[in-house]
Amino acid sequence: MQRGTAPREDGVTANALKLASHVLVQPLCKLFNKCLSSNCIPAGFANSKTILLLKKGDLSLIANYRPISLLSTIYKTFTRVLTNRLESYLEDAQPVEQAGFRRGFSTMDHIQTLNELAEKCDEFHLPLFMLFIDFEKAFDSIKYGALYEALQRQSISEQAIQLLQTINENGRTTIHIKFDKTEINVHQGVRQGDTISPKLFSACLQLAFERVNWQGKGININGQHLNHLRFANDIILISHSYIQLQRMAKDLQRQAKGIGLKINVSKSKLVTNQNTN
Known part of the structure; x- marks a missing residue:
């Protein structure tokens, strides 16, 4: 647990928990x-306080804010323990195309891949189409049913899935906007601020990618096809063909909808090289 993280209403900080570890470890x-x-x-263990952080843009537009869940430090310590127990199973299910939230992977891996791809396409005068996809409120939109199905497919035990169901069913949040606050039940999404959420999101996203039929699509590299790269919820679709890229985007849009995700068309961008018509 990182030092200096914001506490919930219980006032227990990560620093306080570490300083009292000699007393608290056993209980x-x-x-x-x-x-x-x-x-x-x-009761109340998984409850959170939600604050809205401005990303950028017009202060009056709610879409320009990111909700962050401030959870109990003790609860986040527990979900860290749970994450450590599940991590090996979830990691085995992730392909090399996913570089987000993984040890030994970084954005530099994909940057290097894209640089080499662009250089080779220019060298051999090949067209290159890349679609950078953005999902609307990705973490907040995940459907619980899709999440549990993804975890089952990735060999997570029924006991662990039932525990996550209990957490989701009992978790409530209090939304704080200036001096007003409203308590609500949460019926979808993985909470930004929870230590286990990144792994759960990646697991659910993998379910969508397993359902697309992209065999033989993308760019052939020594007999293997590279058709996309991922960093968490940031996706790049890759192809020599614009028509093929469109079909891939429609496939992903359909399967992403099944897990609760919606492509943000206004923030998704097409990038091409000089060899395209």
């Missing part, structure tokens, strides 16, 4: 083991 270990074995959590 927290007992609590976490009970949660893991019983698939139950204490």
Whole structure:
């Protein structure tokens, strides 16, 4: 847990938890083991405070704000434990095209790939089409049913899935806007601010990609086809053909809708090289 992270209403910070670790290790270990074995959590354990952070643009437009969940530090410590238990299974299900939220991967991997791809296409006078896709409120839109199906397909135990269901079903959030606050139930999405959310999002996104039929599509590199790259929820579709790229985009749009995601057309951009007509 990072030091200096913002606490929820309980006022417990990561710094305080670490300073008191010699006293809290045993009772927290007992609590976490009970949660893991019983698939139950204490009342209010998964509740959060949601604040809105301005990304950029017009202050009056709600679309320009990113909701961030401020969760209990003890709860986030628990989901870190849960993440560590599930990580090896979730990691095995991720392809090399996904570089987000993974040890040993970075944006530089994909930047290097795209640079080499562009250079080779220019060298051999080949057309190159790349569609940079943006999803609207990606983390907040994931359907729970799709998430649980994805976890089942990725060999996560039924017990762990039931525990995540319990967390989602019991989690409420209080939205704070200036001096007003409203408590609501949460019926979809993985919470930005929860330690397990990035892994859950990637798992669900993988379900959508498993459902697209892109065999033989993309760019042939030594007998293997490269048709997309991913960094978390940022997607790049790649092809020599504009028509093929359109079909791939429609396939992804349809399958992404099935897990709750919607492509943001206004923020998705097409990039081509000088060899295209």
